[in-house]
Amino acid sequence: MHGNLGNILILMSVAVVAVWLFKRINLPPILAYLFCGILAGPDILALFEHPEDMQNFAELGIVFLLFSLGLEFSLPKMLAMRHLVFGVGLGQMVITTLVFTGLALLVGFEQKAALVVGGMVALSSTAIVIKQTSDLGILNTPRAQIAVSILLLQDLAVVPLLILVPLLSADSEQSLALAISFAFLKGLIVVGILMSVGKWVLPKVFSEVARTRTDELFVLTTIMVALMAAGLAFSFGLSMALGAFLAGMMLGESQYKHQLEADIRPFRDILMGLFFITIGMRLEPHNLPAQIHWALLGLACIVVLKVCIIRISALIFHLDKKDAWAAGLKLCQMGEFSFVLAALAVDHQILTSQQGSLLLTIGVMSMAITPWLVDKSPEFAKIISREKELDVAGLKQVPDNAKEMSDHVLIFGFGRVGQSVSRLLKTEAIPYKVVDADPVRVQESQSAGEPVYFGDVKQKDILRAVGIDKAKMVLITFDQHEKAKSVIELVSSLYPNLPIVVRTRKDYRMEELLDSGATQVVPEILEGSLMLVTQVLQLSGVPMSRILKRVRKERKGHYGNMHGFFPGETTELDYVKQDKLEFMHAVILTSDAFAVGKSLQELDIAAMKVSLRGLRRDNNELPDPEQGTILQAGDVLVIAGKPRRVESAERLLLEGH
Known part of the structure; x- marks a missing residue:
């Protein structure tokens, strides 16, 4: 027990350092988790005697990932982009699967294994591509929209692929056509049950949970819904991922979509990290010297052919050739679900562990070069499409x-x-x-x-x-x-x-x-607020000269009075905003509060790295109290600052430390 605990601590430490290091060199966290798995695997540190014991727990990461995917799945958005999604996206998926299935057969894979390989290679990394294009500020460009449309179709194709792999397993005694027919029938039953529950039961459940205003209950209910849907699908002999996806899709159009997504994200990210660590443990570094030439050849083949296939798919639908080449360069890697399919295929003995390890190696290398390819895709696209040099x-x-x-x-x-x-x-x-x-x-x-x-x-x-x-x-x-x-x-x-x-x-x-x-920073949100205030004051009868004087004062003071706001339940925070935004908070001084009987000068609120925005006493507001003001029980101090500093200042005012 103590040995396992020590190994888990070592694994967590390696994961923390690896994610930090990979982030610093602009590589995705997925590769960091795979790297951790390789280190923890039997060939290097051998932290776990039976790494397969972690697999069941790690598979919950896939359940939560598919639940999140279902929440983000937007039927209206897909219909709005149907020309690209069901045109270029479907074309890319079908052609890539067929081409690489054929190539896999040529190099000696069995039919079922070749089909899995084709499906794996056809998928691309939604997480890496979307994040990279978003960070570069090019998400709304035509080339990025083509890439997004293809990724939408690929995400949709993941569900049938996850169902198909177990049906292809070698120990299946029934014919594939019969197995697919049974799976389709059972799928209809599961969809019917989940849709009925989603329409009639879940809205009432979440409405009641929301009224309690208890975060823990909302989180627990979200996890319960995802796991129950996954369990229902599993009980019918289908993939747990399918049930989770359907549950997410049902709730994706509800008013609770964003809260559900926020609640599930920490569990999803941690368990997905664990899942990719278990996949990394499957890599066999001792076979790498003998396989490295095949891995490099496979990488080159996948990159070149996927780019060309996306270009062909775009050509069929008369899209701009430069945008098509750029989209192809963005999507020429293997995706997160490629690893999922590989692990599933090895578990069901469709692929050998050596084949799975080789495919995982190729996938890791393709992901490693993706950030660079996304960044350079416009330049390469211009070269490939042989545009006139005049353009650049x-x-x-x-x-x-x-x-x-x-x-x-x-x-x-x-x-x-x-x-x-x-x-x-x-x-x-x-x-x-x-x-x-x-x-x-x-x-x-x-x-x-x-x-x-x-x-x-x-x-x-x-x-x-x-x-x-x-x-x-x-x-x-x-x-x-x-x-x-x-x-x-x-x-x-x-x-x-x-x-x-x-x-x-x-x-x-x-x-x-x-x-x-x-010299001057013009924030759109605060400037918009200023213009709104200008209109309100003018319509309220305030002279324009006074309005302009107030506006000039705010700009000159870098919008000092406009920073800070009272947060609420709907306030969205991420790790960046949490350290940058200023919150306002009202601190009510009780009779035993440390600040009672002391002057503002004694307390030196500025030293707490927060600002005093006002003092309320007996329902009267003192917007700019003097430093000599002695605080009394019942006073309300309005302070503003970064969230952590506001919390520290409140503790100091109330408790003295």
């Missing part, structure tokens, strides 16, 4: 006369915000120049006579070429936080006195941009 190389050349302009505004990014600003500058006859990294947009803008040039604003040569030394100010309009920070740091280091104005959607990251050297 020609646009990079900033004309010599562009440097002659002086006292102008430099706009970095020519999206909707940049274009709106440029139109207003033009009406006021203020000269400006624009740098943008989208060749199509630059070409369109140049054709319309706009002073827009192609280039990467992180390069000093581009900045000098557009006359940054003679500019009156720089405006950064693109919504890519890390890129904006690096550009601000570069510009402020070269020209410390040049004003830099930055637009951001993330008001909780204002301080980072200001610390990087920005």
Whole structure:
């Protein structure tokens, strides 16, 4: 018992370090978990004598993953993108499965094993591709939308594949056609039961649970629903994943969708991590020297053929060739569910452990190169599609006369915000120049006579070429936080006195941009609130001069009075926002509170790293109390700051430590 506990602690420690390390080098956590599994496996550390004992527990990760997938599954969204999903997506899935099934047969796999291999290779990594495209800010581009549509179809195809693998097992005595027919019939029964329960029972259950306002009960109910649906499917001889997916799909259109997803995520992520660790334990490093040439050959074959197949599927439906090549490069890896199918096939003796290990090795390598391929896909797509160099190389050349302009505004990014600003500058006859990294947009803008040039604003040569030394100010309009920070740091280091104005959607990251050297940060949410207040005050009869004075004061103070808000049950927090947002909190001083009888100066609230927003006493509000004010029992102090600091300040005010 103590030995197992020690091994579990070692495994957790390795997992923590590995996830941190892989994150630092921009690799997905899935690879970190697989790496942990390899280390913990029988060939290296051999932490567990019977690693298969962990399998049943780890399979719950798949149940929760499919439940989450069902919650995210949107029938209206799929119907809206049906041309891409059921056109390009279905074409890619069918062609890739057939091609790689044929190749597997050619290299000596049995028929059933070859079909599993074809299905495995046809899948791509939804988690890695969506996260990478989102981080790069290209999720809404045509090439990313093609990739998303294909991923939607693949996610839908996972469910029948998970059902099919057990039916292909070698110990099945009935014919495959008969087995599939029985599975289909049982599937209809399960769907009927779950749909009935989902329509008539679950809404009432969750409505009652929600009224109790007990987080623990909501979490327990969510887990119970997912496991009961999985158990129902399993009792009919079907995949537990199918039941969980159907349960999630039923609840996906309910008002509780986001809360359910938030509740299930911690369990899903932890158990999925454990699942991928158990898969890593199946890898056989001792066979790697003998298999490495096959693994590299398989990797090259999968990458090249998947890219070409996606291009062919897109060609059938007359999509842009450059976007098709770029989408193919994004999706040329194997996916998370490929590992699931491999593990399932080995368990059912459709694949040997050596074959499973080889396929897992190829999958790991394909995932490892995915972030780089997603980042470089537009460049490779242009090369492959043999587009004219004018689109990029020609646009990079900033004309010599562009440097002659002086006292102008430099706009970095020519999206909707940049274009709106440029139109207003033009009406006021203020000269400006624009740098943008989208060749199509630059070409369109140049054709319309706009002073827009192609280039990467992180390069000093581009900045000098557009006359940054003679500019009156720089405006950064693109919504890519890390890129904006690096550009601000570069510009402020070269020209410390040049004003830099930055637009951001993330008001909780204002301080980072200001610390990087920005002169003014314009947060969209807070500016929108200011404009709303302006309209309300004007309609309420407040003189415009007073309104403008108040607005100027807020901007000059970096929106200091607008930071902080009272959180509620619906406030969504992630790890980034948790450390950046400012919360407001009312602290009621009881008769035995530490702060009673002390002055604000004695307490030194500023030293607690929170700000005092007001003091209420006897239902009267003192918005700016003097430092000599002595606090009394029943006073209400309104403080604002980061969540953890607010909690610490409250403890200090009430308990004195």
